[in-house]
Amino acid sequence: MTTANPTVTADPTRTLDLPRPTRPAGALTTALGVARRTVLRNIRNPQVFVLGMVQGAMFLLIFRYVFGGAITTNGIRYVDFLVPGFVGTGVLFAGMTSSIGAAEDLKEGFFDRLRSLPVPRIAIVSGRVVADTILATIGLTVTTVVGFAMGFRTSAPLGSLLLAVALCVFAAFAFTWMFVLLGIMAGNPQAAQGIGILVFPLTFVSSAFVPVESMPGWMQAFASNQPLTMIVNATRAFTLGDVDAVRVLGHPASYFAVRSLFWCALFIVVFAPLAARRYQRG
Amino acid sequence: MPPILEARGLTKRFKTTQALAGLDLTADRGQVTAILGPNGAGKTTFIRMVATLLLPDEGTLTVAGIDAIKEPDKVRRAIGLAGQSAAVEGAMSGRENLVLVGRLFGHDTRQAKASAEVVLDLLDLTESADRLVRTYSGGMRRKLDLGASLVGAPELLLLDEPTTGLDPRSRNDLWDAIRSLVAAGTDVLLTTQYLDEADQLAARIAIIDQGKVIAEGTPDELKSKAGNDVVEVHVADASELDRAIAALAPLGCERPRVDRPTRSIAVPVERGSAQLLEAVRLLDGLNLAVSDIGLRRATLDEVFLALTGRPAESEPDPEADGSATTDKRRRSRRAAA
Numbered sequence: 001m002t003t004a005n006p007t008v009t010a011d012p013t014r015t016l017d018l019p020r021p022t023r024p025a026g027a028l029t030t031a032l033g034v035a036r037r038t039v040l041r042n043i044r045n046p047q048v049f050v051l052g053m054v055q056g057a058m059f060l061l062i063f064r065y066v067f068g069g070a071i072t073t074n075g076i077r078y079v080d081f082l083v084p085g086f087v088g089t090g091v092l093f094a095g096m097t098s099s100i101g102a103a104e105d106l107k108e109g110f111f112d113r114l115r116s117l118p119v120p121r122i123a124i125v126s127g128r129v130v131a132d133t134i135l136a137t138i139g140l141t142v143t144t145v146v147g148f149a150m151g152f153r154t155s156a157p158l159g160s161l162l163l164a165v166a167l168c169v170f171a172a173f174a175f176t177w178m179f180v181l182l183g184i185m186a187g188n189p190q191a192a193q194g195i196g197i198l199v200f201p202l203t204f205v206s207s208a209f210v211p212v213e214s215m216p217g218w219m220q221a222f223a224s225n226q227p228l229t230m231i232v233n234a235t236r237a238f239t240l241g242d243v244d245a246v247r248v249l250g251h252p253a254s255y256f257a258v259r260s261l262f263w264c265a266l267f268i269v270v271f272a273p274l275a276a277r278r279y280q281r282g
Numbered sequence: 283m284p285p286i287l288e289a290r291g292l293t294k295r296f297k298t299t300q301a302l303a304g305l306d307l308t309a310d311r312g313q314v315t316a317i318l319g320p321n322g323a324g325k326t327t328f329i330r331m332v333a334t335l336l337l338p339d340e341g342t343l344t345v346a347g348i349d350a351i352k353e354p355d356k357v358r359r360a361i362g363l364a365g366q367s368a369a370v371e372g373a374m375s376g377r378e379n380l381v382l383v384g385r386l387f388g389h390d391t392r393q394a395k396a397s398a399e400v401v402l403d404l405l406d407l408t409e410s411a412d413r414l415v416r417t418y419s420g421g422m423r424r425k426l427d428l429g430a431s432l433v434g435a436p437e438l439l440l441l442d443e444p445t446t447g448l449d450p451r452s453r454n455d456l457w458d459a460i461r462s463l464v465a466a467g468t469d470v471l472l473t474t475q476y477l478d479e480a481d482q483l484a485a486r487i488a489i490i491d492q493g494k495v496i497a498e499g500t501p502d503e504l505k506s507k508a509g510n511d512v513v514e515v516h517v518a519d520a521s522e523l524d525r526a527i528a529a530l531a532p533l534g535c536e537r538p539r540v541d542r543p544t545r546s547i548a549v550p551v552e553r554g555s556a557q558l559l560e561a562v563r564l565l566d567g568l569n570l571a572v573s574d575i576g577l578r579r580a581t582l583d584e585v586f587l588a589l590t591g592r593p594a595e596s597e598p599d600p601e602a603d604g605s606a607t608t609d610k611r612r613r614s615r616r617a618a619a
């Protein structure tokens with residue numbers, strides 16, 4: 001070849017003025033670092049983030065004013081039935097976002113960068129899950145505010161309302177493990193979109209928007225026992241108070257809350273190890 | 283001191299694809315080692331193995347004397363990875379990105395900030411440090427990604443195709459940055475599809491194909507083996523092609539390669555411009571009309587052809603599918619004696 005060869009070999013007199021860390025980052029530092037980055041990635045994309053919120057509000061409006069008139073809900077106002085349902089389904093829609101996010105991390109090499117660092121594997125996936133839980137919480141806060149603006153009212157004590165929120169946040173945390181796993185398995189963001197196939201039936205064949213009694217029998221069997229219905233009904237029961245809850249939903253809040261917690265625990269026990277394993281060496 | 287990297291008999295199979303097929307490589311300290319190979323040769327697979335992201339099916343691998351299979355955590359403390367896609371966060375500033383990775387490498391906040399500063403300065407990114415990375419150009423993102431792999435001051439940097447997709451200016455920029463790293467005492471293992479990149483940066487080059495090292499040495503050694511300059515002639519009239527081949531063949535250090543559809547003859551030569559002049563004189567003496575003649579450096583394709591008898595299939599020929607191209611060139615090699 002024609003050019004002179006400018007190959008450089010080490011000059012022992014020069015060193016890059018960078019200290020080498022004495023010990024690697026701990027699990028907490030790692031999880032918080034990853035979580036912070038993931039939250040920033042979402043909220044610093046205001047177009048996408050705000051659009052998501054606006055879309056949620058729009059759906060709420062459509063259900064309330066377009067479908068609401070045709071749906072009867074055992075003597076409570078539809079808006080009081082709908083808003084807790086909507087908050088609960090937010091968990092699943094946030095989950096879809098986290099699947100896509102995890103697939104993006106994989107595709108864009110962020111996972112590889114993290115996994116090449118001397119940090120605990122479990123902290124990497126935990127950071128992702130914590131971030132997605134925070135994002136879901138922001139989403140459900142916005143939905144709640146919009147709900148109140150649209151006329152949702154509750155006379156439940158503050159303690160019950162806080163329990164409802166806590167349950168939704170915990171459910172978001174539990175479901176995210178599954179969604180992160182699915183996102184990584186999908187491998188790329190486009191494929192991760194396909195997880196909607198799972199989310200839509202779970203969302204609509206539930207008590208989120210309509211009472212399950214209005215569905216055909218075979219569908220009711222699924223709708224009244226699936227996890228989202230438990231979470232949605234628990235949230236609803238907490239806001240209605242147990243007297244109305246038993247009348248409208250058939251059971252008090254504790255009934256649904258216990259079943260919700262069971263589902264959440266099941267999701268964590270099954271999906272957290274599977275997701276964590278995906279962060280090991282292939 | 284043990285070599286910075288020693289790989290013996292690495293194999294890796296993905297379902298039906300044998301990505302690595304017994305790869306052996308030793309990289310010494312204090313230099314850039316380049317792994318040169320076409321798409322699908324196994325470069326990324328190997329880099330990911332060194333980065334402890336992937337386990338080999340068979341073989342041994344040590345990094346700075348540490349067994350990468352048994353002690354991945356120790357290896358992670360010795361390496362920095364800049365993968366094939368720039369893994370920096372667009373929604374964070376350049377500085378925030380570096381501080382984050384610095385923290386993950388184990389620095390405390392103060393030290394992570396200080397290290398970020400040094401790296402920004404080294405890579406000439408200080409001015410853009412507080413801008414969100416999504417406003418960066420492709421070249422700047424690449425540089426920042428290189429910087430992120432650097433903030434923990436690793437012994438060995440792993441760069442997977444660091445300049446693929448960059449314009450020539452950004453490429454030169456990045457080359458400068460990589461050179462200054464090595465000058466400052468960091469070892470670098472990089473992969474590339476470009477012969478000139480390996481030639482520009484590396485003290486040693488390993489050419490890999492189908493998951494194996496097929497040639498290894500200094501750039502000069504490899505060039506003398508395979509990558510001679512090429513006198514390329516396009517004759518104006520197809521009927522004169524054979525006459526031109528016969529005239530030029532004695533000039534070359536290897537048999538000329540002929541591409542009949544484009545009426546072009548490529549003659550590998552050892553003494554560059556002198557032989558270009560000679561070729562011009564020869565053809566002129568024969569009164570042979572030439573539409574184009576020039577001297578160029580060997581391409582990776584030609585190095586491959588010389589080493590393997592078949593072209594690198596990295597860039598598909600737009601005018602023919604891969605297999606047709608291979609056949610055509612094989613035939614022309616035989617034809618051109």
Ligand SMILES: Nc1ncnc2c1ncn2[C@@H]1O[C@H](COP(=O)(O)OP(=O)(O)O)[C@@H](O)[C@H]1O
Pocket residue numbers: 296297299300301319320321322323324325326327328
């Ligand atoms: N995760 C994977 N699953 C299946 N095949 C893979 C995977 N990773 C790489 N391969 C295959 O292994 C071969 C080597 O790939 P790679 O190491 O990416 O090559 P390079 O980086 O040199 O282009 C290719 O044929 C590629 O398709």
Ligand SMILES: [Mg+2]
Pocket residue numbers: 325326327366442443
């Ligand atoms: Mg590659």
